[in-house]
Amino acid sequence: MTNPQKPTVSELEILHVLWERGPSTVREVHETISAKKPLGYTTVLKLLQIMTSKGLVKRDEQERAHVYEAWQPAEKTKRQIAADMLQRVFDGSASELMLHALAERRSSKQEIAELRRLLDEYERKQR
Amino acid sequence: MTNPQKPTVSELEILHVLWERGPSTVREVHETISAKKPLGYTTVLKLLQIMTSKGLVKRDEQERAHVYEAWQPAEKTKRQIAADMLQRVFDGSASELMLHALAERRSSKQEIAELRRLLDEYERKQR
DNA sequence: TTGACATTACGAAATCCTTCGTAGTAACCT
DNA sequence: AGGTTACTACGAAGGATTTCGTAATGTCAA
Secondary structure (H helix, E strand, C coil), X not given: CCCCCCCCHHHHHHHHHHHHHCCEEHHHHHXXXXXXXXXXXXXXXXHHHHHHHHCCEEEECCCCCCEEEECCCHHHHHHHXXXXXXXXXXXXCHHHHHHHXXXXXXXXXXXXXXXXXXXXXXXXHHC | CCCCCCCCHHHHHHHHHHHHHCCEEHHHXXXXXXXXXXXXXXXXXXXXXXXXXXXXXXXXXXXXXXXEEECCCHHHHHHHHHHHHHHHHHXXXXXXHHHHHHHXXXXXXXXXXXXXXXXXXXXXXXX
């Protein structure tokens, strides 16, 4: 499979674990997730199997306990999700997106500064 | 119904129309959407009925052709969607969200300027 | 009034998502 | 070898989503 697909909510949760931990077994993913919420072992297994067939993860079957790894780097997937929502919800307006993202919460001075820095950098690369 | 729920992808599409047009009949919504993609009349009707029971829209049954209206203003719903994704995908980091949203496309000078203006304004209101 | 037409109500199929139970299989220990 | 444990594979239930067809009902003109 070379075609990445859009992950569902549950799949995204698993991808988060794989991005954080790197290649992991079902047991490891399950332990990480079930620390936060109850979820059956075979549920995680099944999800990883589905994700394998969708091309969202790759599976190393060398060892008895298969090792799963996210197919796409976190950056790429997150970018796709952000772009998709930008289009679907905000008609492609980044300003609107940021306005709403900021409105719902309290951003620290540091974060605002970071956002400014990102804008500078973006503009510099643009030309 | 006073509890708003999270709209699905199709429901969001309909909300877009209602936000743009204001209160509309099934026929009007259907015409607007089917200008872009084929979709049966009763499909739109059914969706609006479901959305009514979910509390996403309100229905005025005065006239024979019922008139539907978005329950929540666009701003509020968009804010919720943005906040939800911010949390789920970007662990609450607005910078990360914007970074990825910008990365996938070309933003005009005007848009960058607008983003800076928003940051200024946000900071001003904060203190 | 009756036929044509617009509209709503309802049911249901097809697909996807999420979750888990059961069965099979391999490995390991005594 | 036999029993226990750790895995994977598979099927399937239950719910949500999306889509549409058909039936029922109201409206209006001839």
